[in-house]
Amino acid sequence: MYGIRLDNLVSGVNSFEALAGAKLHANRPRDRYRYVSVVLASEMLTILDAFIFPDNLDASQAASQQHGLSLVRTTEPRLGISQGTLLASLVRLSLILLAYLEPSSVKFLQACSRLRCFLHWVLEVLRESVALGGYSEAFTELTAPLDRMILAVVLQCHRALSRCSAVLAEMESSPWQKYFSDIESRQKSIR
Amino acid sequence: MSLACVTFEESNSTFNYLSNNNRRLFRAILELREIVLAAYRGRHEVLRIALSPLGYEALANSLDNDIPSPKSSEPSKEASLRGFLDNTWVSGFNDVDVDGDVIIPEMVANGQVHENREASKRGRQAMDELASESKAIVKEYSNLLNTPFTQYCETQRKWAETDAVRDREYEGDVLVKKLSSKYQTDIVDLNKSMASSFLLTMKRLNLIVQITNDPWNQPRHWKFNAHTDLLYRRILFQPNYNFDNHASASYELSLGKEREMYEQEEAERKKRLEEAKKERERAEELLRAAIVPYTEPVEDDAEDEGDDDDDDRADSDGFLGWNLSEDRNESFEHSSSGKVDGAENEEQTDDPQNTSTDNQSSVKDIDESWDQIEAADYEEGGESDPFAWARKFMWAEGERYVHSFESIVMVSIQNTKAGTLLLTSHSIYFRQLGETMDVMTKEAVKSGDEKGRKHDMKWKLSRLTDVHGRRYMLKAQALELFFANMEGETLFCFALLLIHGG
DSSP, X not given: OOSOOOTTTSTTOSHHHHHHHGGGGTTOHHHHHHHHHHHHHHHHHHHHXXXXXXXXXXXXXXXXXXXXXXXXXXXXXXXXXXXXBHHHHHHHHHHHHHHHSOTTSHHHHHHXXXXXXXXXXXXXXXXXXXXXXXXXXXXXXXXXXXXXXHHHHHHHHHHHHHHHHHHHHHHHHSOGGGTOSSHHHHHHHHO | OXXXXXXXXXXSSOSOOOOHHHHHHHHHHHHHHHHHHHHHHHOHHXXXXXXXXXXXXXXXXXXXXXXXXXXXXXXXXXXXXXXXXXXXXXXXXXXXXXXXXXXXXXXXXXXXXXXXXXXXXXXXXXXXXXXXXXXXXXXHXXXXXXXXXXXXXXXXXXXXXXXXXXXXXXXXXXXXXXXXXXXXXXXXXHHHHHHHHHHHHHHHHXXXXXXXXXXXXXXXXXXXXXXXXXXXXXXXXXXXXXXOOOGGGSTXXXXXXXXXXXXXXXXXXXXXXXXXXXXXXXXXXXXXXXXXXXXXXXXXXXXXXXXXXXXXXXXXXXXXXXXXXXXXXXXXXXXXXXXXXXXXXXXXHHHHHHHHHHHHHOTTOHHHHHHHHHHHHHHHHHHHOTTHHHHTSOOOTTOOEEEEEEEEEEEOSSEEEEEEEEXXXXXXXEEEEEEEEETTTOSBOOTTSXXXXXXXXXXXXXXXXXXXXXXXXXXXXXXXXXXXXXXXOBOOOOOEEEESOO
């Protein structure tokens, strides 16, 4: 996003590749677009992982998670004014993954961790806005966009938790023969 | 994107096992709970206002009751997560309200009443703002994506209105027309070349087929040899390898167009000739009618002895001067015969005197006065003018004497006539003086015979076409004159004048 050209260097980011992979949903355009959106959002957020979660930082410390905030707190004019800051765009992309990825997948887990980081950044920005505005009410002029983001995050988390609960109940209540015909295919799925 | 897969650890004793999927699932649940907890702790005012009282209370209870302790063991953590999943906030509040395009979850504050407390509509308002924000984002992003194309179209439109574009379009049109004409020309040339090559090929093929089928019976064309060979032999015929039967000029190939055109032109030419001939005949008749009262019939008789058809034709035409012409011919016959016979001539010379006396008695009679005047002129001319005999012909206006020749012999195929010749500026006059001699017998023709009659003759120089010098009696002493008739056709001249001593 900051001058790094990714054409043909990182697979999965190109929209044509996503469209080519969406041929399974050719009969339903809306599903195809959703597939493309999820793939692109996942790939773009994966690129940021190297900046957000560097190896030389201790993720357990809260202060270490704030180092990447300066990268995304500005507004990118090429994405439009209504997008808000890059942080809001990242939250939206994470919500897309949270809404459509399977709850037990690795990328879902990565998306949750990333969203948690983004939420901390949002709260930090909100604290700065409250300190700047001198008020703590919700949905004020300075904090309204990010407050709406927090509300959306909570609602999406509620929905994701419901899905996780349903998946967990299904996994624990059904034998493995329901989903795999034999042990070999099950091992293959594990790999 | 990796899809979720469900694995199960098979155990012989119990089904209580944990797979990687289970661990990831629980870790995800833990992350989600941490997110909700962070949001609740960091911005609980937002959740309190935006969520319904019941939902906010359930959320608060679920988070307050299930806060994990740092020293908790792994099974207790799983139990805590299971308890969190089983609480009211997670298991409930799954209903949604659909209001137009906006889907509003059940827990969002939308004026719900709980324990006599009515929730605000700030949550609903926030959801509407989120929806409008999403729409604005999609719209703006679409505009941003379309902006380069719009700018490109605008640039193209502005550029298309410049003179350079019109010039380029004009050049393009000219180039297209030029290429089109060149293409047409090339097509025509190609067709011509293909047709010619095809004809040559077919000709060659026919020749080969002919040689192959009957090599000894192939038609050969011959032509006259204009040169001798190396042995100086003159071979009459030699093969004509470039024979052309001129099939291209045939009627069938040309569809008779040229022939029809030629026939049409020929018909028009004949028609014009006929019209010109009729017009000339009319003019001749008018001229003849005009000169008949004078001496033109005599002239015609003098011009051609055997040409009596003109008189007959003139008679058959029945013009007004027929009687006068007849009278004049008769009078001329008398005068000419009078020249032959001296007695008759004397009688004829007496007649004018008698008529002159008669004329004095009857002056008012026009015909008689005419005869008298003619006779008087003739009489007076005979006395003073040696060529008075020529004056009896109708002299043209301005006609004058040029030269006279004596001892002239006019030679024809049958006879010879001796006499004198008078050359004027307009005509040639001949007067026979001697006897008419037969060419074969060398004897004089009898005066009673038609051939023996003496006639004064006149030829117009305007009809003289050719004059050739001839040898007569082995001497270059004769002239052959050719005169044309009135139709412009050259007659073989009957007059061959021999000039003795001239």
